[in-house]
Amino acid sequence: MSLTRSDAGGPGDPPARRARRVSMADVARRAGVSAQTVSRVSNGHPGVVDSTREQVLAAMQELGYRPNSAARALKYGQFRTIGVILFTLATVGNSRTLEAIVDHAAEEGYAITLIPVAVPTRDGVLGAFTRLGELAVDAVIVSMEVHLLDAATVNLPVGVPVVVVASDADDRYVVVDTDQVDGARRAVRHLLDLGHRTVWHVTGPEGSFVAERRATGWRTTLEQAGRPVPPLAHGDWSAESGYRAGLALADEPDCTAVFAANDQMALGLLRAFHEKGKVVPRDVSVVGFDDIPDSASFIPPLTTVHQDFAEVGRRCVERVLRQVRNKPVEPGTTLVPTRLVLRESTARPPA
Amino acid sequence: MSLTRSDAGGPGDPPARRARRVSMADVARRAGVSAQTVSRVSNGHPGVVDSTREQVLAAMQELGYRPNSAARALKYGQFRTIGVILFTLATVGNSRTLEAIVDHAAEEGYAITLIPVAVPTRDGVLGAFTRLGELAVDAVIVSMEVHLLDAATVNLPVGVPVVVVASDADDRYVVVDTDQVDGARRAVRHLLDLGHRTVWHVTGPEGSFVAERRATGWRTTLEQAGRPVPPLAHGDWSAESGYRAGLALADEPDCTAVFAANDQMALGLLRAFHEKGKVVPRDVSVVGFDDIPDSASFIPPLTTVHQDFAEVGRRCVERVLRQVRNKPVEPGTTLVPTRLVLRESTARPPA
DNA sequence: ACCGGGGATGTTTACGCAAACATTGCGGCG
DNA sequence: CGCCGCAATGTTTGCGTAAACATCCCCGGT
Numbered sequence: 001m002s003l004t005r006s007d008a009g010g011p012g013d014p015p016a017r018r019a020r021r022v023s024m025a026d027v028a029r030r031a032g033v034s035a036q037t038v039s040r041v042s043n044g045h046p047g048v049v050d051s052t053r054e055q056v057l058a059a060m061q062e063l064g065y066r067p068n069s070a071a072r073a074l075k076y077g078q079f080r081t082i083g084v085i086l087f088t089l090a091t092v093g094n095s096r097t098l099e100a101i102v103d104h105a106a107e108e109g110y111a112i113t114l115i116p117v118a119v120p121t122r123d124g125v126l127g128a129f130t131r132l133g134e135l136a137v138d139a140v141i142v143s144m145e146v147h148l149l150d151a152a153t154v155n156l157p158v159g160v161p162v163v164v165v166a167s168d169a170d171d172r173y174v175v176v177d178t179d180q181v182d183g184a185r186r187a188v189r190h191l192l193d194l195g196h197r198t199v200w201h202v203t204g205p206e207g208s209f210v211a212e213r214r215a216t217g218w219r220t221t222l223e224q225a226g227r228p229v230p231p232l233a234h235g236d237w238s239a240e241s242g243y244r245a246g247l248a249l250a251d252e253p254d255c256t257a258v259f260a261a262n263d264q265m266a267l268g269l270l271r272a273f274h275e276k277g278k279v280v281p282r283d284v285s286v287v288g289f290d291d292i293p294d295s296a297s298f299i300p301p302l303t304t305v306h307q308d309f310a311e312v313g314r315r316c317v318e319r320v321l322r323q324v325r326n327k328p329v330e331p332g333t334t335l336v337p338t339r340l341v342l343r344e345s346t347a348r349p350p351a
Numbered sequence: 352m353s354l355t356r357s358d359a360g361g362p363g364d365p366p367a368r369r370a371r372r373v374s375m376a377d378v379a380r381r382a383g384v385s386a387q388t389v390s391r392v393s394n395g396h397p398g399v400v401d402s403t404r405e406q407v408l409a410a411m412q413e414l415g416y417r418p419n420s421a422a423r424a425l426k427y428g429q430f431r432t433i434g435v436i437l438f439t440l441a442t443v444g445n446s447r448t449l450e451a452i453v454d455h456a457a458e459e460g461y462a463i464t465l466i467p468v469a470v471p472t473r474d475g476v477l478g479a480f481t482r483l484g485e486l487a488v489d490a491v492i493v494s495m496e497v498h499l500l501d502a503a504t505v506n507l508p509v510g511v512p513v514v515v516v517a518s519d520a521d522d523r524y525v526v527v528d529t530d531q532v533d534g535a536r537r538a539v540r541h542l543l544d545l546g547h548r549t550v551w552h553v554t555g556p557e558g559s560f561v562a563e564r565r566a567t568g569w570r571t572t573l574e575q576a577g578r579p580v581p582p583l584a585h586g587d588w589s590a591e592s593g594y595r596a597g598l599a600l601a602d603e604p605d606c607t608a609v610f611a612a613n614d615q616m617a618l619g620l621l622r623a624f625h626e627k628g629k630v631v632p633r634d635v636s637v638v639g640f641d642d643i644p645d646s647a648s649f650i651p652p653l654t655t656v657h658q659d660f661a662e663v664g665r666r667c668v669e670r671v672l673r674q675v676r677n678k679p680v681e682p683g684t685t686l687v688p689t690r691l692v693l694r695e696s697t698a699r700p701p702a
Numbered sequence: 703a704c705c706g707g708g709g710a711t712g713t714t715t716a717c718g719c720a721a722a723c724a725t726t727g728c729g730g731c732g
Numbered sequence: 733c734g735c736c737g738c739a740a741t742g743t744t745t746g747c748g749t750a751a752a753c754a755t756c757c758c759c760g761g762t
Contacts, residue, residue, distance in 0.1 A: 021428070021718095023717090023718055023719085024718065024719065024720095025718080033741075033742085034741065034742045034743075035718090035719080035720090035742090035743095036719095036720075036721095036741075036742065036743080037740090037741060037742080038719095039718095039719065039720055039721095040720090040741090042719090042720095043720080045720095047739070047740060047741085048740075048741085049739090049740065049741090052740080052741080066511075067718085067719080068425070068717085068718050068719075069430075069486055069487045070421050070422075070424035070425040070428075070430065070487065070717085070718075070719095071421075071425050071717075071718035071719045071720090071747090072718080072719060072720085073421035073424075073487065074419070074421040074422050074425050074717090074718080074719075074747050074748065074749090075718085075719050075720055075721085075746090075747060076719095076720090076747095077372070077421075077747080079420075079421065079487060081464065081486075081487065088450065089440075089446050089447070089449060089450035089453070090447075090450065090644075095440050095446040096440070096441075098440060099439065099440035099441065102440070102465050102467045103467060106467045111464050111465065111466060111486055112464065112465045113432065113462050113463065113464045113465075114453050114462065114463045114464075114465065115462060116453045116454060116457045135420055135432075135462055136420045136421065136424065136430060136432065136487040160417075238644060239644065239645045239647065239648035240644075240647060240648060242648070243648050264644075264645055264648075267645055267648050267649075268648045270650065271648050271649070271650050271652075274650050293441075293589060293590065293591070293615075294590045294615055294618055294645070296590065296591060297590035297591060297593070297594050297615075297618050297619045297622045298618075298622070299621065299622050299625050299650050301622075372748095374747090374748055374749085375748065375749065375750095376748080384711075384712085385711065385712045385713075386712090386713095386748085386749080386750090387711075387712065387713080387749095387750075387751095388710090388711060388712080390748095390749065390750055390751095391711090391750090393749090393750095394750080396750095398709070398710060398711085399710075399711085400709090400710065400711090403710080403711085418748085418749080419747090419748050419749075421747085421748080421749095422717090422747075422748035422749045422750090423748080423749060423750085425716095425717050425718065425719090425747090425748080425749075426716085426717060426748085426749050426750055426751085427717095427749090427750090428717080
């Protein structure tokens, strides 16, 4: 299989002399036509007689011609590619959002290039933005859930359309996000409506915008209802951290309802309560956030706040492509609504 | 959605007239130097006097210059980008493998472009390969777990280094995969060693190579041990499908051990057994496959076969980059070993 | 004072493609 | 019978960059 390329020879190194790839000129020579005719055939343009077209096609086949996308992009000034900057695919939210972005971009004929930020430090982010300048992308979607955006935005290349997901970048940017605050409100209201006196909360890692917003929704809902606000339990999105939080919560005598900032931590809670002999939902009610597919199979199936990842992805792509196409896009935040999915992990509080 | 593709101004359409981007020539003019000097500054080449360098840098800043990667790629003949073809990010395996690929590619200075195959039909695959020809990638990693590769490989662009993951593409290709058969063997052996007479199996969707290989490992291990081979239960990787399979399995009187082809289906099994009043592992033992992070927080924590996704990703990148760099790579399959992670879902069979 | 050398910078060129423009050839019509 | 018009194809050009080569100038040595 094809060892065409030579030693790395990237920018910075002298480009190694390589077996030149077959170009339009080669095909043209072989087919006995001009390069322009090859171009026309290659792009399906009209005005080429069938016999000629076939000769060209045959020549392409024989030579294994592949159009050079660099040259094409240089000509068109576009790559039909969107860059996505993110920290990790390990969280369900990130990977589902990415999938939605990929799918909708594909519908529009755009591919996605991932620009990972290895370490979520300031330098890491700056590095990603720098690399961005060298990358073959027409626009960028930034998915950063930690407090590093400000440091980084300074460096956002001018002239590249940008859409930001799941952050609270200021209004100069185009932002798309799930309505975290309202989602949390729904979760808390549901528990309150069931008769629970108050609701405990297991939050996400420090510095996470998303975690902060969900906690805000939780706190303000309690305050507005005039309920006491219990101390916050800290997690890091992982089931394991939810388990640890649950072990502690199980010892709180008046804890009858817990809202976990994501489904994975809710899973940990369920296990902790189970081990401590507390029956969900008889003794404690649990609500999650995300509605990952697995949550319907937890024991018991989890009541949770459904995030419409597909819609978030769709809107990101739509808004970023509007910019690429020079259509007006006003900065500001687009919120995608959530909905509460009722399953079996919530009930009235024990009498 | 769907602003039509014709708005895009891509190949085939007249390129949208856009404000021409700032080029080296513009910077050169502004700084009062030649384009070549700008190039030298831009690439950090030596031989530019400090005062000149600063002028150029200033001009770049003012004008918001960004190097044009298309032109660069055209010059160098490389994009420093690897294309990854996959069906979906919804399964944990895919997204974790992708993450590993992204990370290791980044270490080597390569970005990843995703080429989604919307529908896993023959046409879908062919379409992806066709688009591939237009994409700015130096190599391709194909992650396809269904039986469509043969139809598609015919069309694999010549001259592009390719590595295939998780499939049984024939030996003409470079293949990297987890050792599925051996992983399944470990799971089954473990259960047999505990004293179970035989092991039932919940397999993945029809047509999945991975599912097939795990089922093969299960079956041959049983056969070699001279144990009866129970009928196969069919799932589709989802927890829900595992749940349905579990409901049926719970009614089999002599079913004391189940090996699920992935952790998510195992989750469904746990729930089904729980609902049917069967205690895991006292009444039934369950083993999963993948070792997703959540599985440690299942009720009970799941014994499962750990897949080293990071290693799979690393090897894919390594082997594909060897090809890019024209180093020898012999076709054939590289198997990444698994290991069994013992947790609390397995025990001796009921007496 | 003159020349050689080398560092700093400028000029030319090619990368592969496709738009714009140029040429060829053929059929139909006055 | 000659010319027009159009369809098919060819030629030129430029996209932005950076290697290769050319030039300039200053400085030190003789």
